[in-house]
Amino acid sequence: MKMKLRFSTTSPYARKVQIVAIEKGLDAAIEVVPSAPFAADSDVHKDNPLGKVPALVLADGQTLFDSPVICEYLDAQDGNPSFFPAPGPARWIALRRQALGDGIMDAAILRRVEATMRTPEQRSPAWLARQEAAIRRALDALEQEAGELDGQFTIGEVTILCALDYLDLRFSEDRWRDGRPALAAWFERISQRPSAQASRPKE
Ligand SMILES: N[C@@H](CCC(=O)N[C@@H](CS)C(=O)NCC(=O)O)C(=O)O
Missing domain, CATH: 3.40.30.10 (Glutaredoxin)
Incomplete structure (x- = not known):
């Protein structure tokens, strides 16, 4: 089954x-x-x-x-986990990157819900600004470590890829690539992976 x-x-x-x-x-x-x-x-x-x-x-x-x-x-399932390394430095890096990517998604979805499910009177500019700032800081942190993202594909890099593509889908006007050339270049490379191509977000 x-x-x-x-x-x-x-x-x-x-x-x-x-x-x-x-x-x-x-x-x-x-x-x-x-x-x-x-x-x-x-x-x-x-x-x-x-x-x-x-x-x-x-x-x-x-x-x-x-x-x-x-x-x-x-x-x-295959007894050979590669996306979640065994406890040790590689695992903490992978989980930290996953948390950063999940955090970008969480903040982006809060922004989207605020825009799509609340009336203009209900919206809170301060709350929206808080989410925008969290996304901006997380992207800046990723730009700093973009040079270390190549050569592995753990749950950390999977999540960052999904988070960046979600920003393109919902907030392309924010132009996250501006001022973050290393992250943008990594994203272009990782997006060529067949699993990334096969799972592109669709409305
Ligand atoms: N932490 C959860 C987040 C899942 C999540 O928020 N999914 C959204 C869709 S993108 C959802 O189903 N939201 C419905 C809701 O919040 O009621 C995960 O990593 O799976």
């Missing part, structure tokens, strides 16, 4: 799972269930009480969430 993945083509968190599944040769073992978690009639909560994608329903009926948990589970 196939695993079932609650998935949205624009979710950067769900894309992390898709990339790891492709890289590990597990995509054929997963049935993708397109899901719209923000729709009023969404039934995602039937698989994930938090009502969020991604959620992975295993063959025994157990459901895993969120994206860090699902990605680590898929990585472990």
Whole structure:
């Protein structure tokens, strides 16, 4: 029986799972269930009480969430995890980069929700500015370490790739590449990877 993945083509968190599944040769073992978690009639909560994608329903009926948990589970299936290195310096770097990428996505989605689900009167400019600042600082930190991102593809680099592509999808007017040439060049290189090409965000 196939695993079932609650998935949205624009979710950067769900894309992390898709990339790891492709890289590990597990995509054929997963049935993708397109899901719209923000729709009023969404039934995602039937698989994930938090009502969020991604959620992975295993063959025994157990459901895993969120994206860090699902990605680590898929990585472990062949007994040879490469996206989540064993405890040690490489693991802390990978997890820290994942946290930075997830944090960019979290802040970007808060901005998007503020813009799409709240009326102009309800919107808080201070809250929006706070999220924008978090994204800006995280991108600046990534520019500083962009020279060290090449030569590996752990959950850290997967997550950064997904976060940057999400900024292109939703906030292209912010022009995150401006002033960050090393990060932009790394992003162009990593985007050529077949798993990245196969999982490009689609509206
Ligand atoms: N930390 C979670 C975040 C997942 C998440 O926020 N997903 C969004 C879609 S991009 C969602 O389903 N949101 C629905 C909601 O917040 O109600 C993860 O890494 O999987």
